[in-house]
Amino acid sequence: MLLEVKDLHAGIDGKEILKGLNLEVNKGEVHAIMGPNGSGKSTLSKVLAGHPSYEVISGSVTYEGKDLLELEPDERARDGVFMAFQYPVEVPGVSNSQFLRLAYNEKMKHHGGEELDPLEFNDYLKEKAKVVEMSEEFFKRSVNEGFSGGEKKRNEILQMAVLEPKLAILDETDSGLDIDALRIVAEGVNKLRSSDNAIILVTHYQRLLNYIQPDFVHVLAGGKIVKEGGKELALELEEKGYDWVKGAAGTH
Amino acid sequence: MSSVSTEKETHFSAAFREFVEAEGPSPMHKLRVDAFDAFKQLGFPHPKLEDWKYTNSAAIAKVDWKVIGEGTSTVSQEEADKLSGFNYRRSGFTALNLAFGDVAFVRIPKDESVEEPIEFDFGGEDGVAIFPHIVIVAEPGSKATVIEKYGSTAPGLTNAAVQIFVGENANITHYRVQKDSADAFHISTTEVTIGRDGRYDSTSVNLGGALSRHEIDVRFTAEGGEAWIDGLYMLSGSQHSDTHSVIDHTVPNCTSHQNYKGVLNDKSRGVFNGKVFVRENAHGTDAQQSNKNLLLSNDARVDTKPQLEIFNDDVKCSHGATVGQLEDEELFYLLTRGLPETLARNLLTYGFAEEIISKIGIESIKSELDGMVLNRLNAKI
DSSP: OOEEEEEEEEEETTEEEEEEEEEEEOTTOEEEEEOOTTSSHHHHHHHHHTOTTEEEEEEEEEETTEEGGGSOHHHHHHTTEEEEOSSOOOEEEEEHHHHHHHHHHHHHHHTTOOOOOHHHHHHHHHHHHGGGTOOTHHHHSEETTTOOHHHHHHHHHHHHHHHOOSEEEEESTTTTOOHHHHHHHHHHHHHHOOTTOEEEEEESOSGGGGTSOOSEEEEEETTEEEEEESTHHHHHHHHHOTHHHHGGGTOO | OOHHHHHHHHHHHHHHHHHHHHHOSOTTHHHHHHHHHHHHHHOSOOTTSGGGSSOOTHHHHTSOOEEOOOOOTTOOHHHHHHHHTSOGGGOHHHHHHHHHOEEEEEEEOTTOBOOSOEEEEEOOOTTEEEOEEEEEEEOTTOEEEEEEEEOOOSSOEEEEEEEEEEOTTOEEEEEEEEOOOTTOEEEEEEEEEEOTTOEEEEEEEEOOOSEEEEEEEEEEOSTTOEEEEEEEEEEOTTOEEEEEEEEEEOSSSOEEEEEEEEEEOTTOEEEEEEEEEEOTTOTTEEEEEEEEEEEOSTTOEEEEEEEEEEOOSSEEEEEEEEEEOOOHHHHHHHHTTTOOHHHHHHHHHHHHHHHHHTTOOOHHHHHHHHHHHHHHTTOOO
């Protein structure tokens, strides 16, 4: 098993948000985690990525047999955990290619692989950029600075393509995207999907799942998974709305 | 006046007598005497003066600096006239600069574009005071790039001044790089006037000096002028760096954009004091001012005071200053991409400084500064 979340209780600022979450993810699988606002979707993403503001109260997260919660965010990343941000951060003064090469080389160093110099990396990046139809113009620009919402999300997927994570958590990657950007991002994710990795799609809306077909759908409400099923569950949810599952979480 | 400054006068008085004697008859003679008299009156600036509140020049005042200049006998009357426009009374330092000034005069002829940058390199010696004074006259329609570099390797005193006259439709790009050794003293004054539709674009990078101060005054003398006044101070150890600027919109329809950034580590101290005046008849003014500071240590300190004084309603003005640390969300973002924390912090700091450096249009200077910034961070990026 790649990831096993067991009875996870976690929160922020002393407030418990996840109240006993269980999740199992294997390589080659795409899981969709859906839920209404405030259900704990973002908390789950942040806890898995290791955000310092979030606090784990109890439960465990095992990744490749290791205790994920013991690892610093950068260690998790080098071990293959990737989170695409809902709101990608702007890093002025640091070019996209510079940033990506550093990240790539850190990962390579960690795994005893070959680091790339700027010229070699540029060729590598050009190939990867095709995944999300990004032009070279974006390589020189500062990370996310002045990017449109869609460009930022594409840039997240580009980072995913470059870093080739084993576990990618896409946190509301579809939010704020117009239909064209959504298509590009989704197609990018589909190209990166393989039997060697797993993807967790965290989303409020079913729309993204029209483009990226999940193997499993989990519905999160009140900090717990309240319903699980195949991709058809997402459609049912779209039709009936979240009120349908809210009852199951014991919240109104 | 205290006894200490009287002794200094005596020390500099003897040096001044020798200096003017060596220089011989010069159109500058009277100006030098006047300037030296002003120095005697003003003495070294005292922290009780509002403009010198945060910067104590006592460490400079107590040294018997050796003056080795021989004067400038070739100054023409016209050049002397430009020099007399220098506000040497602003402080004891500017007065000393003009009294002992080693003058370089550059004229960029009308409508001429000078491709090669005009470069000045200065470096002080141990115990020696140098007084460079550069005058740049950009005649109408001319275009040039001026590079002013300071790189002393010993605890000397650099007391420099630059006067720039940007003529009608002229375009001057000015890079000032101060990378004196960390035990040197550096006082520098830049005075700029911008004529009709003239453009002045300056980037000032301050990395060196135990104690450094840069004063820059920019004044518009006719409509349509444009000024970009950017700077970076990056300090560590116990370095102290002070920037004082005055941007004076005395005429309508001029634009000034000022962006200064500070990166302060260890126990270093930064001072930014930026005054922007928009005078009564200066309608259509566009004046933006920003000073952002990044503190990398709890012991570092910065005193920033952006000031905007507007006497006209029909203007577009903004100003602001920030003092802060690296943003947690930015740091987390880089960590989630696998960058170790030290590298992530260095990269963010580099990015902060880079906004200023990246605008430098000369590749050799840009990459040198890039290297120096990285070196400061002990980083390989």
